[in-house]
Amino acid sequence: xTYRLAxxxxxxxxAEREDDFTVIGSVVQRSDARGHVTGRTEFFEDVAPPGLLHxxxxxxxxxxxxxxxxxxxxxxxxxxxxxxxxxxxxxxNLYTPLKLIGVGPDDEPILAxxxxxxxxxxxxxxxxxxxxxxxxxxxxxxxxxxxxxAVFDVEEALAEGAPLVNEYHGQxxxxxxxxxxxxxxxxxxxxxxxxxxHVFEWRYExxxxxxxxxxxxxxxVVPQAxxxxxxxxxxxxxxxTLDNTALILEVPFNRLRIVGGTVGGGFGGKVDVTVEPVAxxxxxxxxxxxxxxxxxxxxxxxxxxxxxxxxxxxxAVMDDGRIIxxxxxxxxxxxxxxxxTPYGTTxxxxxxxxxxxxxxxxxxxxxxxxxxxxxxAMRGFGVTIGDFALESQMDRVARALSMDPLxxxxxxxxxxxxxxxxxxxxxxxxxxxxxxxxAELVGHELPEAYRRMSSTTREGL
Amino acid sequence: MAKLRGRGYAxxxxxxxxxxxxxxxxxxxxSTTTGTFVITLSSVDLGQGIKTxxxxxxxxxxxxxxxxxxxxxxxxxxxxHCMGTFASRxxxxxxxxxxxxxxxxxxxxxxxxxxxxxxxxADLETDGTGVIKxxxxxxxxxxxxxxxxxxxxxxxxxxxxxxIFLKEPSTPVPETGEMDPDSCQAHACTAAVVEVDDETxxxxxxxxxxxxxxxxxxxxxxxxxxxxxxxxxGLSHALFETTEPYYPRRDHGPRDFxxxxxxxxxxxxxxxxxxxxxxxxxxxxxxxxxxxxxxNAPIPAIAxxxxxxxxxxxxxxxxxxxxxxxxLDALRQDA
Amino acid sequence: xxxxxVSLVVNGEPREFIARPGTTLLTILRESLGLTAAKRGCAQGxxxxxxxxxxxxxxxxxxxxxxxxxxxxxxxxxxxxxDGNLDEVQSSFVDNFATQCGFCTAGMIMVAEALLDRxxxxxxxxxxxxxxxxxxxxxxxxxIVIAILDAARRRREAGVEPGRPAEExxxx
Numbered sequence: 001x002t003y004r005l006a007x008x009x010x011x012x013x014x015a016e017r018e019d020d021f022t023v024i025g026s027v028v029q030r031s032d033a034r035g036h037v038t039g040r041t042e043f044f045e046d047v048a049p050p051g052l053l054h055x056x057x058x059x060x061x062x063x064x065x066x067x068x069x070x071x072x073x074x075x076x077x078x079x080x081x082x083x084x085x086x087x088x089x090x091x092x093n094l095y096t097p098l099k100l101i102g103v104g105p106d107d108e109p110i111l112a113x114x115x116x117x118x119x120x121x122x123x124x125x126x127x128x129x130x131x132x133x134x135x136x137x138x139x140x141x142x143x144x145x146x147x148x149x150a151v152f153d154v155e156e157a158l159a160e161g162a163p164l165v166n167e168y169h170g171q172x173x174x175x176x177x178x179x180x181x182x183x184x185x186x187x188x189x190x191x192x193x194x195x196x197x198h199v200f201e202w203r204y205e206x207x208x209x210x211x212x213x214x215x216x217x218x219x220x221v222v223p224q225a226x227x228x229x230x231x232x233x234x235x236x237x238x239x240x241t242l243d244n245t246a247l248i249l250e251v252p253f254n255r256l257r258i259v260g261g262t263v264g265g266g267f268g269g270k271v272d273v274t275v276e277p278v279a280x281x282x283x284x285x286x287x288x289x290x291x292x293x294x295x296x297x298x299x300x301x302x303x304x305x306x307x308x309x310x311x312x313x314x315x316a317v318m319d320d321g322r323i324i325x326x327x328x329x330x331x332x333x334x335x336x337x338x339x340x341t342p343y344g345t346t347x348x349x350x351x352x353x354x355x356x357x358x359x360x361x362x363x364x365x366x367x368x369x370x371x372x373x374x375x376x377a378m379r380g381f382g383v384t385i386g387d388f389a390l391e392s393q394m395d396r397v398a399r400a401l402s403m404d405p406l407x408x409x410x411x412x413x414x415x416x417x418x419x420x421x422x423x424x425x426x427x428x429x430x431x432x433x434x435x436x437x438x439a440e441l442v443g444h445e446l447p448e449a450y451r452r453m454s455s456t457t458r459e460g461l
Numbered sequence: 462m463a464k465l466r467g468r469g470y471a472x473x474x475x476x477x478x479x480x481x482x483x484x485x486x487x488x489x490x491x492s493t494t495t496g497t498f499v500i501t502l503s504s505v506d507l508g509q510g511i512k513t514x515x516x517x518x519x520x521x522x523x524x525x526x527x528x529x530x531x532x533x534x535x536x537x538x539x540x541x542h543c544m545g546t547f548a549s550r551x552x553x554x555x556x557x558x559x560x561x562x563x564x565x566x567x568x569x570x571x572x573x574x575x576x577x578x579x580x581x582x583a584d585l586e587t588d589g590t591g592v593i594k595x596x597x598x599x600x601x602x603x604x605x606x607x608x609x610x611x612x613x614x615x616x617x618x619x620x621x622x623x624x625i626f627l628k629e630p631s632t633p634v635p636e637t638g639e640m641d642p643d644s645c646q647a648h649a650c651t652a653a654v655v656e657v658d659d660e661t662x663x664x665x666x667x668x669x670x671x672x673x674x675x676x677x678x679x680x681x682x683x684x685x686x687x688x689x690x691x692x693x694x695g696l697s698h699a700l701f702e703t704t705e706p707y708y709p710r711r712d713h714g715p716r717d718f719x720x721x722x723x724x725x726x727x728x729x730x731x732x733x734x735x736x737x738x739x740x741x742x743x744x745x746x747x748x749x750x751x752x753x754x755x756x757n758a759p760i761p762a763i764a765x766x767x768x769x770x771x772x773x774x775x776x777x778x779x780x781x782x783x784x785x786x787x788x789l790d791a792l793r794q795d796a
Numbered sequence: 797x798x799x800x801x802v803s804l805v806v807n808g809e810p811r812e813f814i815a816r817p818g819t820t821l822l823t824i825l826r827e828s829l830g831l832t833a834a835k836r837g838c839a840q841g842x843x844x845x846x847x848x849x850x851x852x853x854x855x856x857x858x859x860x861x862x863x864x865x866x867x868x869x870x871x872x873x874x875x876x877x878x879d880g881n882l883d884e885v886q887s888s889f890v891d892n893f894a895t896q897c898g899f900c901t902a903g904m905i906m907v908a909e910a911l912l913d914r915x916x917x918x919x920x921x922x923x924x925x926x927x928x929x930x931x932x933x934x935x936x937x938x939x940i941v942i943a944i945l946d947a948a949r950r951r952r953e954a955g956v957e958p959g960r961p962a963e964e965x966x967x968x
Contacts, residue, residue: 002946036898041898152710215899239542240544265508297717379753422638422641424640438652726924
């Protein structure tokens with residue numbers, strides 16, 4: 001066998017495990033591999049119902065503008081174009097995907113009404129007999145814009161007098177139970193700064209990142225004999241898509257059926273419900289199957305990326321390397337709409353201050369609206385960029401104290417029974433052991449006292 | 462002009478299913494007349510392998526070979542509810558639901574076997590070969606194929622089960638952030654070895670050491686796929702990826718794979734990976750989620766390795782040659 | 797431009813269809829011939845998920861106007877297994893865990909087929925160069941490189957002659 005197999009070291013935590021298994025822990029062949037290597041795995045776009053119509057979107061050419069008028073004449077004249085949908089065709093043209101778990105307000109039109117808030121925002125959907133005709137039709141839609149000032153920087157967006165991005169929120173930040181951000185308040189961080197031997201404050205930032213799955217976002221909607229719609233989709237969450245789509249269509253949930261489950265990469269990018277509602281409206285008004293699949297450029301620039309973040313971390317540190325206070329101000333760039341970013345921002349707050357036991361923690365995590373493509377879920381969102389900042393910070397603190405960066409981490413690593421900043425008691429911790437094992441792998445010498453540390457005891461602290 | 466080598470570390474934890482709870486997933490399981498068990502789900506496989514993992518969990522719980530298990534997903538007409546594939550929740554939530562469903566089905570299976578063999582169900586055992594037998598006896602046994610036929614045509618019993626996993630919803634306290642957001646935490650430490658070309662600003666990642674504590678590796682080969690594929694994505698995030706190269710300025714944006722840069726097969730570091738396992742009490746056979754976290758630790762490990770190599774502290778992602786060169790220029794000016 | 801009748805030899809079988817000039821080979825394969833193994837990942841030739849072999853050489857089918865390859869031989873993933881038996885590349889991809897989401901797999905395998913038909917003993921660098929036009933977002937490439945090298949070894953051990961003709965089409 002030549003396949004990659006990382007070994008398992010069963011010595012740490014040996015007392016906590018049992019190994020009396022026949023299938024669990026074994027290398028079992030992937031059940032989907034044969035389908036993949038023969039080309040028989042069915043992805044949504046491999047469905048080809050007869051009479052299929054194609055949908056392509058005309059999208060905003062401006063970052064922030066009022067729509068003075070939309071002229072469909074030239075687009076409708078393209079041979080093969082059968083229908084053009086505007087906001088007036090969408091039964092419930094305003095949504096937010098997290099409404100299903102009680103998060104509001106609805107803040108995003110399915111198709112733009114009187115305003116666009118980001119470059120690439122959908123304005124109208126051209127339905128045609130061929131993909132080429134749909135693209136041609138979409139290219140011939142004429143929109144008359146009145147430009148509005150746009151804001152692209154998270155801190156500028158929160159400043160006095162910034163252009164208002166999203167009227168449904170009324171301010172350029174998402175409100176958490178009336179508060180301007182998601183907060184962590186644990187201990188007394190200002191007192192910690194007063195007692196600290198050192199105070200370090202640094203800034204970190206990232207830019208938006210695309211999930212870039214090889215299969216783009218899309219669906220094929222097929223009207224059924226019983227009047228229902230069958231939706232072949234590459235969604236990451238079938239019922240989440242079904243429920244949101246039904247609310248937008250204002251139809252009973254059982255009118256819809258999602259068939260999926262086999263997706264050509266998601267990485268979080270296929271959790272938003274962006275193609276199914278419009279495709280369903282098109283299928284309903286034409287009573288024919290409709291395909292709406294993103295082109296690669298739409299996937300790259302219009303589908304929601306991982307949010308850019310800007311993070312300020314201020315640490316109170318003692319001479320011996322103990323971090324006694326950590327203050328974090330974090331801005332998450334939500335783009336023009338909320339999507340899943342308010343939840344990602346909460347996730348960012350819950351992750352602070354990283355896997356370390358710090359007795360005083362203060363965090364303000366802002367979910368900020370700007371005139372760019374709405375960000376949403378991506379692999380580890382709320383945590384990935386935070387980890388970049390937190391672990392860069394740990395390295396810098398260690399260097400500032402002339403300390404071994406692994407010893408600094410071992411000294412501050414959370415152990416079983418520690419209280420996290422969000423007031424949950426830590427259990428099943430293993431940060432100490434993964435650090436020790438890494439040191440061993442690369443030949444990084446640790447003193448005996450550090451090698452004897454454990455997640456389950458207070459030894460060496 | 463030189464290539465400067467450095468090593469950097471990052472250690473992280475990652476929440477399994479950080480949804481603040483309230484995110485259920487269900488599983489149904491039933492035996493066909495010949496003893497194939499069909500797991501019905503509406504869960505989505507993005508390539509992480511939930512179809513395979515669900516089958517392994519069911520086979521282990523039933524005490525049957527994996528060849529006796531099929532997974533049917535995802536059709537909302539037939540599959541019970543699943544919240545979705547995100548938040549590293551799939552293995553944890555769906556695995557637990559499948560185990561619960563399979564345990565119920567196993568109970569019926571043993572009851573019917575007890576009737577067939579005229580023994581007490583509590584005295585029966587399975588060994589993963591497809592046989593249900595009396596403990597300590599090779600005389601009294603029945604194969605699942607015969608048992609399933611008998612259950613259906615003779616006893617009128619459905620060998621089936623229902624499972625659900627729900628973590629209670631938690632609402633954060635707005636003043637303090639007090640909350641119970643997740644189910645467990647997986648852990649990782651990455652060491653990155655890099656070479657920085659001080660003339661071009663190009664960073665080459667030579668080696669990545671990944672140590673992961675993931676509760677239990679239900680399928681070690683697939684867990685390795687996640688760790689090493691995710692490390693590649695972390696490397697890609699660190700060095701190349703963004704849809705807005707001049708963020709927050711919005712005037713440039715890559716539109717295809719020719720412009721949206723990612724490391725290719727010629728740009729791969731050597732990866733050395735190792736698993737530790739500290740089974741989670743609430744995880745399926747102790748497993749924690751690792752789908753998302755595998756991209757995380759490499760990013761700061763690379764940033765810290767670059768500093769170790771050349772003294773440039775990169776604070777903005779991605780770590781482009783331009784940013785490295787500007788950092789080197791600043792160091793020269795300070796010197 | 798009026799539609800015209802176009803002939804191709806697909807997986808060893810002569811096929812005819814009506815196509816408007818400029819229609820891509822990918823569209824014909826997927827929509828006219830029902831051969832959906834080749835995927836559409838970008839329609840710009842930058843991801844390789846649609847790679848097929850034209851006269852035994854890899855081509856991104858999304859960029860090939862079908863009339864330009866009229867009467868040529870096209871090989872797709874559907875034509876790789878014979879009588880339901882996986883070939884060495886396919887079985888090696890399975891055994892080496894070289895698939896995750898599966899969307900890039902068809903293109904990767906076709907590139908590998910062409911490489912191994914040309915060179916039964918490629919170096920790691922040869923493999924890397926061969927797949928460098930194919931994007932994978934899941935695996936980090938290493939398992940794919942390993943699988944192709946392993947497939948080459950399996951072929952040599954099985955005594956498979958390089959440059960063998962295309963297999964007959966597998967009925968789906």
